[in-house]
Amino acid sequence: MFSLLFAALLASAPAATDCHVGAYRLADGQSLDIAPSDEGTLRWRRIDGASGQLHRDHDDSWKSTFGWTDRPDGKEVVFTDCAKGDLTFGGIAARRIPLEVHDTVFTGEGGTRLVGRLMLPPGSGKVPIVVLVHGSEHDSARTWDFMQRQFPAEGVGAFVYDKRGTGDSAGEYTQDYSVLANDAVAAMNEARKLAGDRAGRVGFRGGSQGGWVAPLAATRTRADFVIVGYGLAISPLEEDREAVAFQLKLKGYDQSVIDKAWELSDAIGLILSSGLTQGFDQLDAARAKYGKEPWYEDVRGDFSYLVLPLSDADIREKGKAYMFHTPWHYDSMAVLRKLHTPQLWMLGGLDIDAPSGETLRRLTSLQADGLPITTVVFPKAEHGMTEFETDAKGERVSTRYSEGYMRMAVDYAKGALHPPYGEGRITSPAKPSL
Structure with a gap:
């Protein structure tokens, strides 16, 4: 991410x-x-x-x-x-479709001015409302998040907002999940206020990095549901390790190679999580040790591949621009264990940016403990829940979204699932979560 x-x-x-x-x-x-x-x-x-x-x-x-x-x-x-x-x-x-549109300005954590928009289906009856919590993007969700229209076109209201430091919202861009969760709570309060009597079920939908933020926000306010799209139940540092392993496995490498590649990933993770103060000796030693190995050029990860080609001096200098207060050791499970809000987790089986394997295992354990979590894996989907073809250079090119992906999110917001959803493999909680 x-x-x-x-x-x-x-x-x-x-x-x-x-x-x-x-x-x-x-x-x-x-x-x-x-x-x-x-x-x-x-x-x-x-x-x-x-x-x-x-x-x-x-x-x-x-x-x-x-x-x-x-x-x-x-x-x-x-x-x-x-x-x-x-x-x-x-x-x-x-x-x-003549959607009902309410543009607004509201206050996030610390008095930060945030700009949002509520879009409702035509009519006067109650409707469910989804508060859209977007990922690590630096752009305006009010401009680019198409779900602000797709949900209300299918009978579900949507509240979209530019998170702090993006679009027309004030404040400094951050990846501090706690701050972003408090902003999401403020967004939900604003959505309820604007919708008034039309507000039915109200919940969060978090995509990518929003999959860390939305569940945390749901522990801090009354939410009727949480939808996570291609998010993770592991930390950002674990995400890079999982991505390194998954991508090398796709290329046919075994665990012995992955263990070596993790030395690189762990050193880079230490550099980033220490605020560019530690890990350089470890990275230099690992690069010297493995730099000529045939698999070295295939090490990608979520962020490792961006750092590997850089000198220590370049990492120290260029890395300053990307210190966004990211909680690198974030404990997702501590949040999810105490969250009893019904959740739908939508994962891509071929996601190379945020591989779903360990997240699915952890969510399965929470289901076994009786938490109201529904999971669905779309086997051909990558990050963003798009399917793809591979071009002559071996690069993925998206062709469509997985069938059933958007329809399932709409149905979950409305409170009743109606499978099947394309090729999605659904695992329901031990007790009904809707």
Whole structure:
């Protein structure tokens, strides 16, 4: 997850803010989301997980490419009247869904000014509401989190906010989970206040790093449920070790190689967790010992691969920009053991950034202890719950979201699961959690 932050800091595309972006209802009853994407493009998403990037063809006609590839998929979106919210998708007419939108400013921990938005389905009846707690990204969730529209398009309200130090919110960017959890509590309070009588069940949904923050926030306020997407029940340092091991196993290396690679990962972890004051001698010794081994270039991890090529001097200098008060030894299990709020954990079976194996084992132990935790593993999914193909360079290129992923989150928020959810392998708690 730390590596995703580095990527976000290196490049963040400007967002489209025109009339194209929105949630739409197709004539066949299905929902369609049109979201900003890379500069000059848009992205469509269906609730079943299908997605493509839209490239302007001419006027208001846009051609689609398959998933995140550059291959045409034969689909076309035509905005027949963008101002009114009319379009056709693959020849099927659609109309923008008139979501109820409440923009707001509220106060987080320490009086920090946070900017958020509540989006509700049309109507006046009670609806469940999901407070979206995003991950380590440095960008604006109000701009980029498409779930703020996908949930209400399916009958579930969503509260989205720019976390401190991002978007239009004030404060300094941090990865202090306690501070972020208190901000999430404030966001939930604001969502309930804005929704008023329309608020039904209200819970958190945390993605990636938000999988540490959302459960912690739920121990500090009344939450009816918690949804975790591709999060972890291990610490950030353990995440890197697990990622190093999982990725080397995928390349065919055995445990003897993994044990050696862990010497590198542990040294880097010590450097980061000590605030760049310790671990350099250990890293130098491990690099000298293994630098010419055939597996050395295959060591990735969540953040190890970013540090390995750097000299000690570069680590000390460049590392200063990434000291975000991350709780490197965070004890997830201590939080989860005392959390009796129903939880849904959605994990990717092929996640190389946050491998799910040890997290699933730990969650299974909590289920055995009677805690209200439901797990689902989507076997072909990586981080972000996307499926992928591998290109000529051996790099993963996402093609779609796993079928059932978004639908299951919607159903859980509503309070009743209706499996199956694609190929998701569901393990329910010993006692019903909804």
